[in-house]
Amino acid sequence: MxxxxxxxxxxxxxxxxxxxxxxxxxxxxxxxxxxxxxxxxxxxxxxxxxxxxxxxxxxxxxxxxxxxxxxxxxxxxxxxxxxxxxxxxxxxxxxxxxxxxxxxxxxxxxxxxxxxxxxxxxxxxxxxxxxxxxxxxxxxxxxxxxxxxxxxxxxxxxxxxxxxxxxxxxxxxxxxxxxxxxxxxxxxxxxxxxHMIWPSTLVTASLFRSLHHVQEREEDLNRMPRIKYYLLVTLGSFVWYWFPGLIFPTIGMISWICWIKPDNIILAQLTGSNGLGFGTIALDWSAASYYVTPLVTPWFAQVNILVGFIIVTWIMVPAAYYTNLWNSKNYPILSASLYQNNGSSYDKSQILTDNILDEAKYLAYGPMRMDSFFALTYGVGFAGLTATVVHVVLYNGREMVERWRAARTENxxxxxxxxxxxxxxxxxxxxxxxxxxxxxxxxxxxxxxxxxxxxxxxxxxxxxxxxxxxxxxxxxxxxxxxxxxxxxxxxxxxxxxxxxxxxxxxxxxxxxxxxxxxxxxxxxxxxxxxxxxxxxxxxxxxxxxxxxxxxxxxxxxxxxxxxxxxxxxxxxxxxxxxxxxYSASIIWGAIGPARVFGSKDGAIYGPVQWGFLIGAALPAIFWGLSKKFPNTTWLKYVHWPVLLAATSNMPPALPYMYSNGLFLGFIFMYVLRHYRYNWWARYNYLTSAALDSGVAICGLIIFFAVQLKEHNFPFWWGNPEDGNWDHCALGGANYYEEFL
Incomplete structure (x- = not known):
């Protein structure tokens, strides 16, 4: 310039x-x-x-x-x-x-x-x-x-x-x-x-500063240079990812509680990586970081995610499933697949003529069914939308109006x-x-x-x-x-x-x-x-x-x-x-929400639409409480849009990914930030970028050197041939499969 x-x-x-x-x-x-x-x-x-x-x-x-x-x-x-x-x-x-x-x-x-x-x-x-x-x-x-x-x-x-x-x-x-x-x-x-931080951009900014050797402050001259730290962590991440990515996939999803009695369907559904993942340990950065981004997301937001995750995944879903709500036991406890009422797969070709719904065929074949987790997360998603609008209006509305008015004169x-x-x-x-x-x-x-x-x-x-x-x-x-x-x-x-x-x-x-x-x-x-x-x-x-x-x-x-x-x-x-x-085009387009969430042709998931009203009410209630009790600090940190969006990626995301990511968030965004602040300020965001880089480079090499040529690493207990890496086969099964 x-x-x-x-x-x-x-x-x-x-x-x-x-x-x-x-x-x-x-x-x-x-x-x-x-x-x-x-x-x-x-x-x-x-x-x-x-x-x-x-x-x-x-x-x-x-x-x-x-x-x-x-x-x-x-x-x-x-x-x-x-x-x-x-x-x-x-x-x-x-x-x-x-x-x-x-x-x-x-x-x-x-x-x-x-x-x-x-x-x-x-x-x-x-x-x-x-x-x-x-x-x-x-x-x-x-x-x-x-x-x-x-x-x-x-x-x-x-x-x-x-x-x-x-x-x-x-x-x-x-x-x-x-x-x-x-x-x-x-x-x-x-x-x-x-205050519009955009936390993910801080990781990127930290990465570029390190790669270009930005001048150090005087008090940091005796500490490890940022570029050296970045390269060392990248190397470590690269070396480690060979294990969960190829050699030893089991360590990416250690469902150790399920191993106590893997043929127990309830224990498997609750603790398996393909179930609710309670206690599952993921020694795999790509799994633990993908949905939560634990070294980037602010701690108050992670607390909201944690609360929403626990309420939906470990309280609401087990309660709905084991009380057989919507015949849930006929299906796995967590799945994005579509089913008939008896638990068999739903054949979409049986209800379409020229790729458009044939109502007579639909009535003859029967309505589509899904597991209770899938249905409940739709309801929570409905709530998250209205909660977002109400929360922003109540908590940020006045500020937005003032900002528009004072855009040219503000400091x-x-x-x-x-x-x-x-x-x-x-x-x-x-x-x-x-x-x-x-x-x-x-x-x-x-x-x-x-x-x-x-x-x-x-x-x-x-x-x-x-x-x-x-x-x-x-x-x-x-x-x-x-x-x-x-x-x-x-x-x-x-x-x-x-x-x-x-x-x-x-x-x-x-x-x-x-x-x-x-x-x-x-x-x-x-x-x-x-x-x-x-x-x-x-x-x-x-x-x-x-x-x-x-x-x-x-x-x-x-x-x-x-x-x-x-x-x-x-x-x-x-x-x-x-x-x-394509499946979404069938659910929402060919069949339509009236036959899934309404009351037409045997639809049974209508109650989840109450999520719209609940999502609008919750932020209003807590906003009112924060005004009435201004000295109650924790009320100011309840963020319903984040809390309700906690499970929006499940499925295809799995619960163990969230629990492991939130644990890392507690270590880095709370413990280290409060008790090792100087280290956190210098290296936290850089650590996230370096771990991502190591996994990405290793993943590319694994793909081009091994998977592209359709080779497999030798099978053993940590890399089973049947792909049951967590050794908890019933985690993704329906409740009755143990007895069939």
Whole structure:
């Protein structure tokens, strides 16, 4: 960035030229020691200085960013359809792109070019941390495959209703990009306020600071350098993961209580890893960290998750199951599968004609059934949605109104003031992007008959309505209540029997919201790392368009060239996640919520709809109690959206993953933070990033070196041939299986 490009509205209380000091070839803005973030986690992780002249919008950044975007989009989509899925994430790209960036800084010519007055160099100096963050951001936007690709696969493989490639491409791009347009409207509320922490971004910031040898404070000079600590923990994580990942899988799910009497069905269901997992120990970071992120999620949020987890998983579910509510004993205690009333699998082909529900066949075959855990978690999910809205209105409503009114005059924290040096993205950029995306959404859905035009408006309305309350919850707690349930619920009543319309509506209502918050999180990282907003905008939009096209192209190529794909005959391309997506299209689309949660054609799960009312009432009750008893501190930390969302990922998540993750959270986010604060402040978030990196690298090597060639590690007690790794075979059985 040229010095004369610095924003003219720079509003510091001191003159830039008089206070700038040259360090490492740039201008370092120094602040008073006390001028720092008011949030402790941010203060110990993110520096309160910036170098506005540090290069970031460079040829190196764009070349490496687009290269890794294309590579990750292809690889992750390819593995997404395989039986054994693997996803290359942020930390791996950060590690690989660092030496690549330094290599380009070494070999590229330093000559300055002048094209119509625009001066630039292919090599403006050393590879900078800001370039590195932008490369990581371009890939992190697209770590997960585009959700709408599953709709395209669904039509081609399961419904035999293939659409033109351009239809699928527009479906993918509009669902991915529209959310980014919404992110622009959230900046004043979810990015600039200091207390909107976005905890996961602190892990990323800590990782990049360590990789770039950020200057140590004087009191830390005698401690282990952060980069050395990071590399050692990464190495340890890499070495250890060979055991739960390949050699000794049993240590990833030690159901030791079940081993006392493994043929006892009740003991197995309560303690097995495929049951409620009580007492199961997971010596596997990937399992213990995946859903809770224990070294990132604030401790107060983890306490809420713990309470919700215990209430639902270890109290409500056993009570419902062993009293045989909804004939629960005919099914496993925890399963996402669908059943007939007698416990046999539900054959969806018996109720469909031309992939649409045949009511006569449905009545003859019988209603669909699910286990009590699955049904109860739907009810808890309903409660979580209304709790999110009520909680944010009561606890954050006044603040949001005041923030909108005082946005131009309020006192920003140090990071917001440092960002004033960079030109902000004009609002009209976001408006134009939203209008174009919305227009293309109408064209896509109406011309190619995905769903009616009014459904597009309704889906967008749901996404927009929930984006702020869900965003506030995620920014503070690192937990994101999902909208997939409510979108499926709404369109399932309005268009019953239309499976493709159901999943399309879900994608627009749910993924537009998710994408908006994903982009917002990346913007917060850019806020912490002082990335010019306009460069961040361009990097995010361009990389997302490229990634979406590659996701769809890869999936289309596999579907067209792999015989038997998404079936057992097509192994290893069995499409586990896509088949779950297909099942949801049957439940909510073809059959519809009226026949599952209503009172039509033998539906028995209607009581779970009381969750909507209960979820709205609980935050109001506790808000009132906190006002009446202001000196009762614990009332202020009861966060019902987080508490009710505790079990939203189960299934497919398993309870032992939560219990082990929460135990680690207690050690790191409570014990170490309170009793070893200096260590925690320096190494906690870095530890999380290093453990993730080691597991990811080892997982890739295991896959390419062993699993890709369909080799197996020698079978033994710790790696049984039947895949019963926890040695508790009845954990996933129904109650009567012991006696059959």
């Amino acid at each position: 040229e010095k004369e490009d610095i924003h003219e509205d720079y509003e510091y209380d001191y003159d830039l030229e008089k206070t700038a000091e040259r360090q490492d070839g740039g201008v370092q803005l120094e602040l008073n020691e006390e001028d720092d973030s008011p949030i402790e986690e941010v203060r110990v992780t993110v520096p309160n200085t910036d170098d506005p002249l540090m290069p970031c919008n460079t040829f190196r950044m764009w070349f490496l960013g687009l290269f890794f975007t294309a590579l990750i989009s292809f690889v992750n989509q390819f593995f997404y359809l395989r039986q054994t899925q693997i996803s290359i994430g942020y930390s791996v790209v950060a590690l690989i792109s660092l030496p690549a960036g330094h290599l380009m800084a070494w070999i590229l010519p330093t000559r300055e070019w002048n094209i119509f007055g625009w001066k630039f160099s292919l090599n403006p100096g050393p590879f900078s941390i800001k370039e590195h963050v932008l490369i990581g951001t371009m890939t992190s936007c697209n770590t997960y495959t585009a959700y709408a690709v599953d709709i395209v696969i669904l039509q081609k493989v399961f419904y035999n209703a293939e659409k033109p490639f351009i239809a699928g491409l527009l479906l993918v791009l509009t669902t991915q990009i529209t959310g980014f347009a919404l992110a622009g409207a959230l900046r004043k509320v979810l990015i600039r306020p200091a 920003d924290d140090v990071h917001s003031r440092l960002m004033r040096v960079y030109p902000e993205v004009p609002n009209w950029w976001y408006y134009v992007l939203f209008i174009i995306s919305l227009g293309l959404s109408f064209v896509t859905c109406v011309v190619w008959d995905y769903m009616p035009w009014w459904a597009v408006i309704l889906a967008m309305a749901i996404a927009i309505f929930f984006v702020l309350p869900v965003g506030i919850v995620q920014a503070v707690t690192n937990q994101q209540p999902g909208l997939n349930i409510v979108t499926e619920y709404v369109i399932g009543y309005m268009l019953p029997g239309h499976a493709i319309a159901n999943v399309t509506f879900k994608t627009y209502g749910y993924i537009v919201n998710v994408q908006a918050l994903t982009f917002t999180s990346d913007l917060k990282l850019g806020h912490y790392m002082k990335i010019p907003p306009r460069v961040m905008f361009n990097a995010q939009v361009i990389s997302t368009i490229i990634a979406g096209a590659i996701n769809l192209g890869t999936a289309t190529w596999l579907v067209d060239t792999r015989p038997g794909i998404c079936t057992a005959a097509g192994y290893p391309f069995t499409c586990r996640s896509t088949k779950t997506f």
